[in-house]
Amino acid sequence: MQDTTQSDPNQQASTTPITGGEPRYKNILVIEDEHFIGELYMRALTKAGYNVKIIIDGPSGLKEAQTNAYDIILLDLMIPNMTGMELLKKLRDPNSTPNLKSKIIITTNLEQADEAKDEIEKQADGYIVKAEVTPKQLVRFLQSLER
Amino acid sequence: MDYFQKLTKQVATFLGITQFVATALAIAGVLIAAYVYSLPLYIVALIGLAISSAVAYLSGRLASTYVTEPVLFLWKAILHVSPSSHGASAPDLDKSRVGKELVTSLALQVYQLASSETPTPQSARHTAAAEHNRTDAIMQNFPLPVFVMDKKQNIVYANTAALHYIDQPKQDVINHNMYSVLDLSFPSDHTFDAWLTDSRDNKATASESWERVRLMLGDQKTKKQFDMAAYYNKDNPENAETIITFFDKTVRYNKDDDAVSFIALAVHELRTPLTVLRGYIEVFEEELEGKLDPELEGFMHKMQSSAQQLTAFVSNILNVARVEENQLFLQLHEENWEKILRSILNDMALRAQVHDKTIEFSIQPDLPTVALDRVSIYEVVGNLIDNAIKYSDKSSQIIVKSYLRDDGMVETTVQDFGIGVPSSIIGNLFEKFYRNHRSRAQVGGTGLGLYLSKAIVNAHGGQIWVQSKEGEGSTFGFTLAPYAQLADELKTTDNKDIRRTAHGWIKNHSFYQR
DSSP, rough: OHHHHHHHHTTTHHSOSSSSSSSSOOEEEEOOOOHHHHHHHHHHHHHHTTTTEOOSSSHHHHHTTTOOOEEEEEEEESSSTTTTHHHHHHHHHHHTHHHHHOOEEEEESOOOOOOHHHHHHHOOEEEEEGGGSSSSHHHHHHHHHTT | OOHHHHHHHHHHHHHHHHHHHHHHHHHHHHHHIIIIIOOOOHHHHHHHHHHHHHHHHHHHHHHHHHHHHHHHHHHHHHHHTTTTTTOOOOOGGOOOOHHHHHHHHHHHHHHHHSSSSOHHHHHHHHHHHHHHHHHHHHHHHHHHHSEETTTTBBEEEOOOHHHHHHTOOOTTTTTSSSHHEEEEEEEESSOOHHHHHHHHHHHHHHEEEEEEEEOTTTTTSSSEEEEEEEEEETTTTOOOOOOEEEEEOHHHHHHHHHHHHHHHHHHHHHHHHHHHHHHHHHHHHHHHTTTTTHHHHHHHHHHHHHHHHHHHHHHHHHHHHHHHOOOOOEEEEEHHHHHHHHHHHHHHHHHHHHTTOOOEEEETTTTOOOOOOOOHHHHHHHHHHHHHTTTTTTOEEEEEEEEEEETEEEEEEEOOSSSSOTTGGGGGGTSSOOOGGGGGOOOOOSSOOOOOOHHHHHHHTTOOOEEEETEEEEEEEEEEEEEGGGGHHHHTTTSSSOOOOSSSSSOOOOOOOO
């Protein structure tokens, strides 16, 4: 039992600098149909030095992802015209998407039954409950992927 | 034996009389031929020979019928009870003339043997075959699925209901290993396979039942849920080592699952606006920090912490529903506890601050790594600190400590100096919906937090406890196992992570070992 540190409530805001340092994974595709969330992610990620593109529906999201121009794909599971799960499977299937270099991070507010969650964990590189992380915390999470 | 001597005497008398009669007839014939008709001697000899031949033939016939009569009666008696000659009538023992007592006695013994439980070998085979047909007919029409496995756990029998239930043709089931046919999951680590292993080691026969077993069908989409019963017999002569049957509860158990999915959906709908609120508040904070007067800045922090608290509560609801339905599912990873605890406390600091509380913490350096599910433990610490904030009353200090106990467990405590818990209700604190009654008017809350925290800590293999004195405050503590302590559990799986058994669905293990 040693140093009793008084925690500083403002520490949270000041500890990790968001900007500064060029991110290695620069290009991000956000597949997200909720406009407000898209706007918030766009703002926070752009500020942190990322190039961001937002797509709001499944089929066009898949098409865009298959251009292989992105380092990171943030994929919502509830998107129009195609479930995020289907999209994820297509991206991981070498026949439909050969040599995908992107890391795929699931961003969702819908928590799945066990079997579905297992499936996701096997195929995705990360899983985030959107309500649990603010846009800034999301940026920090993405920065942690570079380590 | 007396009866037999009597039979011998009867036969001797009969043979004596016929012999005498035959000899007398032959002598009479010879005398008549010689003296009455004065026939030449060789004719007389021929006549004597002919008469004695005829009489010998007749007496032979008579004697044989007479002497073999007991055999005939016994033969009829045996035929009558033999299953291979249906309809042979029973001999009328009253008509027996020779050795009546012996025949009657033997026939009755035959009848008795035939009706007793030890049949003669020939009829035994027949009875077994008939029995088998009958059992098969019963099993085929039995309205519950029945599978029978041999010692290698190959399916040697499945009735019609079983094939129908799993929707597989007979040739894909019979002589296939049960683990390739039946994809079973159990709500605890007491799986069918665990039971079978134990029974093989310790029992000659055993039976067991399980509730809420899941079966995934071949299409990987249809899920059946049922209660299951099994019977084990070590040395079954028919090679039927285990018998299992299912009691389908798919509709009922699915309804329970739907209740969880409904909550999952409701949680989704609540989380989306919360995500947006938290996001925009963060933007305001970033853009307005230092530009607002202290009062407004305080308001902003209160908004921020309230949104955060609501988010945590929404997750609590979902997880309580999962605990209730045995669906809370943890993935334990090796983690640096100090790092994780610091980041949780960092998040909680704002919540404490807007309520004018401060969190002081001390974490023992060089704690061993622990096995934990990050998201769930976040909820535990969050709930304990939220409680400390709620029940602190006017005191402002909350102390968090984490250290290694003598028994090797990592213990973490959250202490407040508030209203405390009366000793009369302290035992109920970890029950669902339980709240400190006196404080209900002043303090909000659902009474789910401690209930959920206990479930999560227990699923980690740890313990949660409370010490409290009314008016002086409370200390809540929980333990986590060092990662090394779970190394054994790790060796049994290929996975680097540990899937917790307490609340998840456990696959029937052998399926993976084969």
